[in-house]
Amino acid sequence: MLETLAQAVINGLLIGGIYALVSIGVTLIFGVVKIVNFAQGEFVMLGMYISFFLATYFGIDPLLSLAVSMPVMFLVGVLLQHFLIRRVLGLGDMPQIFLTFALSLFLMNVALLLFTANYRTVDTPYSDSALYLGPLYFPVAKLIAFVLAMTLSGVLWLFLHATDLGKAMRAAAQKPEVAMLMGINPDRVFCVAVGISLALAGAAGSLLMPFYPASPMAGQTFVLMAFVAVVLGTLGNVKGALIASLMMGVAESLGIQFVGADSGLIVVFLMLLLTLAFRPSGLAGGAMR
């Protein structure tokens, strides 16, 4: 029993790491640029296909293809901010929602057209192996994904707190006008923020590829959890999103184990409802941390 419980917690934490990468991306864009990116899941999907094609046609391990998917997605993010998002900033919520929602539909359908609806898998030597610790097991692919996800989150945190650009980003998030007075160029900061956010989505895609099949709809599974985590962990709060993602992974896993396999999400959403009822601003409270 205890062993089953422990295993359920491990499973939840491991997948929570992936949720974290997606939700940190969403919360970062929201915190800095103040828009909700509904297309975040589709950028995860693109990251998956980048890794899939690199693995299939060039034999590059999905984890190594992080070195491709992250910069490529960063660039996509910069272009996205510069050519699309920038144009709808300050126009109110509706144009922003429509922009990213349309982008989500567009990317999904382009993927359907180009890559077909087939499920694509990549096999790596570690895809189906696990580390054993007594009766407990840690699937290697998920463990690597978790460790790298946590590392990337840590690097992002350091970047936000210890570099000038990171500090400028937080300043622009808190008070754009004052930041501009201090000589910070918000356009540039926004571009970098969206770039980083998409790079994280790309990383999530690459990290998923060894154990999750790519398909045009693959992003949808993760984006729903990401949005819940973002709200749960206070919109715009990176640390909050990270912690909330891990909590949700565990809650889902425990829900499946002890309530029912079709009720995992019920537990997660119950958590969300309770949080909204008693701490409407989210578990973490403040904004950009």
Place this chain on the structure above:
Amino acid sequence: MKSGRNPTSPRRHRRRDFLKVAGGAFAVGAFAALPYRARAADQVNIGALYPVTGSMAQIGQGCVNAAKLAAQMVNDAGGIKSLGGAKLNLIVSDVQSDPTVTRTETDRLINGYQLAAIHGCFASALTLIASEVAERAKVPLLTGSSSDQLNQNRHYTFTPFARASQFAQAQLQMSKLISDKPKVAVVFENTAFGTSTSNGLKEKAPGEGVEIVLFEPYSAGFADAGPLINKVKASGADMLFSVSYLNDLILIVRAIKQTGLKIALNGGSGGFVIPDFYKSVGPLTEGLLGVAHWNHDCNADAQKVNEVYKKTYGEFLFEYAGGLVAQTFMIADALERAASTDPQKVRDAIAALDVSSGYAAMGPGGKVKFGPDGKNIYAHPVGVQWQSGDLASVFPKDDARASLMKS
């Protein structure tokens, strides 16, 4: 695709009479270009209704390929001898994975081409409609679709292969391959398809002496199958029935491997036993079990057809396509005995069919004889296992062509 001449035209009869008198069929061959020859020789129109566009397009196209191959085989062997060597003329129609189109297309074909018989449509939902239309028009229809409804109140519909109701039973019996007292976990997505299939398994389990230790619905499209498999592990099952669509199934297979859990997995029929499954899932398929109404290793004839098909299309002859090659030969056998293209006479000849050799009889059971409900009384499903990217028959004993690979 939808070409084919109207054989009711008076010209055709004049030509036939002429040929009979002149006895000069060879002259036609010598003079005419290919399309002309088909027009000159006597031919029997067979309707083939398959979805070659829409959601089932890939499988439907495979069916059409097999149907053409089968007609070619009959024709190459001299056609229908009792009809003066008449060739089978396949009239293919695309039913577009759509019930409404199926209805109009079946009507159009029957009214336009004086069909002797029809085969189709792969998906039970479509076949049920085509069968209704064919019944009303009194044209015989053969199908590999498994819905038991196709055997109710029908006189022109014939089902040479195992029925849906037999599949659950076969799947349960297969779990005895793993252990004498199998403990089965059933996980299924909580949709109509998942629920009805798994309820069928649950109902029949006690009768087959199979204990179900976990009966777990899940919501499709999860991010991680780990928690679900953790639950299966805790149940102590040694056999897992997974009623799932592809995405979830891939995650389940992966999670089982990662857990190091020693459990056999049976994925049932349909999309689980076609070459596309291997294309998507790859080496992970190794050792997975399923059930099918036909498999290409069932006998030497089937293997021969499989080789030809494989050479042309690059993948093995899958369940439904192989079954319809056999169906084409059943139609040919009936035409031979009826010595007529009149659908009523062909229907009676199909009803009286009794074969135990040749291409018509290739399939599990190796014999075809229809009962009053149009069911082949010898039909039963075959248990299959993925072995090195191919499907091998492993159950029941009489149909097993390879030994079971234990996980």
